[in-house]
Amino acid sequence: MELPARICCTESFVTVRQYTKGNNRNMKSGQLLMQLKDGKAFTKREQLVLLYRLSMPAVLAQITSIIMQYIDAAMVGSLGAEPSASIGLMASSTWLFGGTCGAVASGFSIQAAQSIGGGKREQARSIMRQSVLSAVLVSFILTVVGALISGPLPVWLGGAPNLQKDASCYFLIFAISLPFIQMNRLAGSMFQCAGDMRTPGILNILMCIEDVVFNMLFIFPTQTVSLGGAVFRIPGAGLGVMGAALGTALSQLVTAVLMMGILCLRSETFRLKRGESWKPEKDCIRKAVCLAVPIGWENVMMCGAMVATTRVVAPLGAVAIAANSFAITAESLCYMPGYGIGDAAATLTGQSIGAGRYELSRRFARMAVWLGIGVMAATGAAMFFAAPFMMSLLSPDPEIQRLGVEVLRIEVFAEPMYAASIVVSGALRGAGDTLIPSMMNFASLWFVRLPLAIFLSARMGLRGAWIAMCLELCFRGGIFLIRLYREKWISGMSVEKGQA
Numbered sequence: 001m002e003l004p005a006r007i008c009c010t011e012s013f014v015t016v017r018q019y020t021k022g023n024n025r026n027m028k029s030g031q032l033l034m035q036l037k038d039g040k041a042f043t044k045r046e047q048l049v050l051l052y053r054l055s056m057p058a059v060l061a062q063i064t065s066i067i068m069q070y071i072d073a074a075m076v077g078s079l080g081a082e083p084s085a086s087i088g089l090m091a092s093s094t095w096l097f098g099g100t101c102g103a104v105a106s107g108f109s110i111q112a113a114q115s116i117g118g119g120k121r122e123q124a125r126s127i128m129r130q131s132v133l134s135a136v137l138v139s140f141i142l143t144v145v146g147a148l149i150s151g152p153l154p155v156w157l158g159g160a161p162n163l164q165k166d167a168s169c170y171f172l173i174f175a176i177s178l179p180f181i182q183m184n185r186l187a188g189s190m191f192q193c194a195g196d197m198r199t200p201g202i203l204n205i206l207m208c209i210e211d212v213v214f215n216m217l218f219i220f221p222t223q224t225v226s227l228g229g230a231v232f233r234i235p236g237a238g239l240g241v242m243g244a245a246l247g248t249a250l251s252q253l254v255t256a257v258l259m260m261g262i263l264c265l266r267s268e269t270f271r272l273k274r275g276e277s278w279k280p281e282k283d284c285i286r287k288a289v290c291l292a293v294p295i296g297w298e299n300v301m302m303c304g305a306m307v308a309t310t311r312v313v314a315p316l317g318a319v320a321i322a323a324n325s326f327a328i329t330a331e332s333l334c335y336m337p338g339y340g341i342g343d344a345a346a347t348l349t350g351q352s353i354g355a356g357r358y359e360l361s362r363r364f365a366r367m368a369v370w371l372g373i374g375v376m377a378a379t380g381a382a383m384f385f386a387a388p389f390m391m392s393l394l395s396p397d398p399e400i401q402r403l404g405v406e407v408l409r410i411e412v413f414a415e416p417m418y419a420a421s422i423v424v425s426g427a428l429r430g431a432g433d434t435l436i437p438s439m440m441n442f443a444s445l446w447f448v449r450l451p452l453a454i455f456l457s458a459r460m461g462l463r464g465a466w467i468a469m470c471l472e473l474c475f476r477g478g479i480f481l482i483r484l485y486r487e488k489w490i491s492g493m494s495v496e497k498g499q500a
Contacts, residue, residue: 042360044367051344051368054197059340075219076244077326077395083241084395085318086166088325089159092310094174096303097142100296101182104138105131105189107292110432111284113193113347117354121269126277128190128263128270130284139182146175157307158314163321166241173242177249180256187259192343193350194269203259210251218243291434298438305445312457313465320462322395323403327466330390330404331411334379338419341372342426350430358490365427365484372423373416380415383408407466414470417477424480433489440483444476 077084108131115124150172154164184207188200221238224231237243264272313324345368352361383390391404421441428437449472456464483489 042363047363047367048371051341051348051364051371054195054344054347055341055368055371056197059337074394075215076241077322077397079219079240081318081322081395081397081400082162083166084325084400085321086154086159086163086241087170087244088321089154089157089163089167089310089314090171090174091325091328092303092306093153093157093171095306096300097146097175097178098181098185099299099303100142101135101139101178101185102189103292103296103299104135104182104288105185106295106429106434107131107288107290108134108186108284109189109193110291110346110350110429110434111287112190113350113430114354114432116194116269117351118356124194125270125273126281127284129272129276129278130281130288131186131190132260133278133280134285134288135182135186136179139179142182143175143178146178147172150175158311160314160318163318169242170245173245173249177252180249180252183256183260184252187256187263190263190270191267193347194267195347195351196267196269197344199262199267200259203255203262206258207251207255210254211247214247214250215244216247218246291432294434294438295429298434298441301438301442302445305450308450309453309465312453313462316457316461319397319399319403322397323400323407324462324465326391326394326400327404327407327411330387330394330408331383333390334376334383334415335418335422337375337379338372338422339426341368341375342423344368345423345427346430348430349427350432353431361427361431362487362490365424365431368427369420369423369481369484372419376419377416380412383415384412403462407462410463410466410470414473414477417474420477421473421480424484427484428489431489436483436489437480440479441476444472444479448472448475 076087108127112124112127112131115121115127150168153171154167157167159167188204191197191200216234216236218237218239220234220236220243222233222236224233226232239246263270313320345365348364348368349361352358352364387405387408388401391401391408395401395404425437425441428434449468452468452471453465456468458464460467
């Protein structure tokens, strides 16, 4: 439990130091983005530098998000297999609702990125205002739906009776926190589409630290800790699973206030000005719906497949459910860098297309994909050897640890192709190509992973479900690479003339 907290503090110090130290680096990134908007030439080295500088803060933000999951899992894991399994049972459902929040944010941030690339800052601010109104409405609807289904949901997922009460309580608190999650996703997407990856990165790292503190206060009872001969009494509510949900919800609330405050009051691009209209604009809302619906549908289909997979795993017992949940959390440290690079790719392809620089958008997309494949191949190799240590952090149960290590080492072989699907999807999203990728994800999950998982898990248990996942991710990466290199995502746009 101590190691994740120490990692968070170290990353926070390094990132804040880099943020305050390097005005020259910040100006260089800003100059490169202006170079993109002004139609000036880019060398391959300048492309790589810009991609790297936009990716790194996003990667840190993604890793921080996963460390929060490590914190929750490790703290609850110390309570035993059943509390861990009750949270693991709800994981796919929380992804479904959280992903819908992400789809709403993407529907507006794609438009904002293209407006910024075209030098239309007033239009970008208008899009941000429209996004806030829409996000408030959607998150309220999601909260009501989540609260209504929180009671029967663990039963629908096939959870054992001894898991259902904690699981239901955990999901109810998560549902109540959805407006905060939505504001975090929205503000983070707006910062990123403007090329500012550091602000959301730093705030997400602070959220990680907050999560540690709140979880300690809510999960465990009051305890006495000895440190360097001194004895400290740490107050605690002893709420267990409920405490984990409350801790995460409060950290989301604090970060949402900070994130939206900086976006609306301090951001150079999106800072609010007096007299600007908040009246809904049909054209902006319509475009957001056209962009967000495929992403939202993709999320529903993907998470629906995850829910179905949870239903497949649930009858295997509490140990299998807990091992599956912990292994997913452990593996996420490998693929979160891919999502960070994908976010940078979305920003660069979106701004390039907004500036009319279509050839440059191709080059950014391809470079980002191969960078992501290289990074995730390296993290996958590291995970193979670190799997026992990672699982020991998450659960003290030897049986859960053993099974978790086995399935983690199966997944290592899928990481490079998983990177391809993640980063290509980000690049295509920045270009406004959301429908076809969503259909590809749907087909891969429902017609490849799920049938394989049902077939193999019946014969090999949890190992079979993870072999199915590995095979499906390799297939998905392959079809996304085909989509990227056939370049139908950019067809209909004029091929860029002149320098790129």
